[in-house]
Amino acid sequence: MEMAEKEWSGAEIILKSLTDLGVEVIFGYPGGAVLPIYDEIFKQDKIRHILVRHEQAAVHAAEGYARSTGKPGVVLVTSGPGATNAVTGLTDAMLDSIPLICITGQVPVQLIGSDAFQEADTVGITRHCTKHNYLVREVANLSRTMHEAFYVATHGRPGPVVVDVPKDVQILTSAEFHKGEVKHRSYKPEIKGDFPAIKQAVEMLANAKKPIFYTGGGVINSGPAASSLLRELVRLSGAPITSTLMGLGAYPASDRQFLGMLGMHGTYEANNAMHDCDVMICVGARFDDRVTGRLNAFSPHSKKIHIDIDRSSVNKTVRVDLPIIGDVAHVLEDMLKVWKTSVHALAPDQLKDWWQDIQGWRERDSLQYKSSEEVIMPQYALERLNALTRDKDVYITTEVGQHQMWAAQYLEFEDPNRLMTSGGLGTMGYGLPAAVGVQVAHPDALVIDVAGEASIQMNIQEMATALQYDLPVKIFILNNEYMGMVRQWQDLNHDGRHSHTYSEALPDFVKLAEAYGAHGIRVEKPADLDKAIVEMIKTDKAVIVDCRVAKLANCFPMVPSGAAHNEMILPDDEEFQDHEGGAALV
């Protein structure tokens, strides 16, 4: 701490701290308890403020910004409903380990606990859905707290941090300014992995007959270096690699060693390889239940290596043989060093049988679907979207449901930070605000929200944000008139009783786009699809594409809930054939 002569108001301290911390954009919504901060925003031009239309969207936009840039996202909302509206976004960021700082206004210190107007116990409510949170009662602590909040959000396993600032603290003055690095009293995450363990991991990998890399969002969170180190190690090892939803793009989807996504809607080859492998190298993934399937049947014959920066991820659900606690990039760098300096050249035919097994599974072609000339198959729509955007600087966000899984299956992610999706929490309504955040960070890029007609309505109001800031986000709705994933489960598990999953009274999405001042396109026939996609890409403003797709298409392959990786439903399994025209599935 340094003493300066001049005293600054709490609101000035917040803006100055944000500037010092390199913040360029705030996503927010004003209100009574943050008026002093908004007044300071008005007086400056270093930090851009994006006015959203709902506080939940502010958090998702900040998530999109953070995930596509690697920088922390910043949110500013008012007290009470402003803070409670942000809770879903904060929980989303918590589960997907997205670095965020959310500044919430609070009623003046003297009124806390009195049920004052727009008072909520924000630190109490957000304690469980943030990595950490602060209530700043003294303006002298404000600068230090801001810096500490950024430190906590971005170090170790990233996550959201709330800084709750009572209105009087925003007005009171102080000369206290934090300078330089934060030395936290208790939070000091480990970065470097244990070297003997790393050597042992390389040895296990080099001697494996059936190795597999299983990688997740931790690779992307670790930064671009982690992705390039991963690529190098995977290529040297000759091993196959599969990825979680959150990890897509860390390894190029088009590479022959990549088996596609694993898990509930993963490919046949990825899941079978996970089941049969002898050495599994889990890099920055957390053995989520959507990935493992039935735990007691999960990869029964393998030795498991787990690289993670969060010690609590190790042995949480799956026992591993060799944990390595550290940052992915640091650990992979050390693994590469060991690989290169020791005699770890693979025997010529060491992995031949393994790749033959994999080839057999690949030939099962688990992503096949019945094409149609009458109706647009959702898979086909995404294949065409993929083909027509390959040469573009493209970022994809998704909502949650079937379209999200199809996007993961049929869009090829070649680079990290290109897919923003709600993995852990599964938040419908994530995609559009996330796309807004991505487009703010990458104004010239092609940003597409792959959406469903149900999810998109959960934060459709953000169209106004996109238009206000001339953000040309593209919303590509796979409109099947159902909450498709829920409907699919009703067909699989509830005898086809479609209880409240049909989207009745849908808006006319073309007119809706136009009402917001955006461009609307409807496409209903496969023959017209390419034209619609090209028109979407070429339009220099926000676009909604209402892509009418087969109503009852199911998302396969699928590991049913509670089944093992090698007990998958494949698209050509007869009893699960979809019957366009209304017949229920068995």
Place this chain on the structure above:
Amino acid sequence: MHDVTLIDEKIRRHTLSVIVDNEAGVLARVIGLFSGRGYNIEHLTVAPVDLAGSESRITVVTIGTPEVIEQIKVQLDRLVPVHTVADLTEEGPSVERELALIKIVCQGTDRDEALRIAKAFRARIVDSTKESFVFEITGKTDKVKAFIQLMDDLGLVEVVRTGVAALSRGQKKL
């Protein structure tokens, strides 16, 4: 806080010491972790322990399988204001004590019997009227429980317990 019968033989009772920053909400974080993730708390004590009052020591007695105990420790450790988590049960011999105040209301020979038992248990009388006693007893949880059980027949009306405080034996410092 209640005693859970140890049905699964893999389930063990562990005493954890947690050094935390003495800041607002830190106890709520720790308790919230236990309730949010479905862990058990059998005993919980907390108080500032350094002279400046900047650090608190939480002693928590919990039960679970070895896997659950391991998760509890690493989950506690990743809370931002937590400095140290030590498993006193695992890391060698430790001493554990708790204090209880026990009020009984009785007359006649029951009073004599209560005094005899109190003497045997080295419980102190901290308050007495013609028809009541308040005993103070310090010791291991088992001893405290045994004393309370004996007092139950002699007019036990109220009990308050501090929960366990524990330290490792020897020169070792957390």
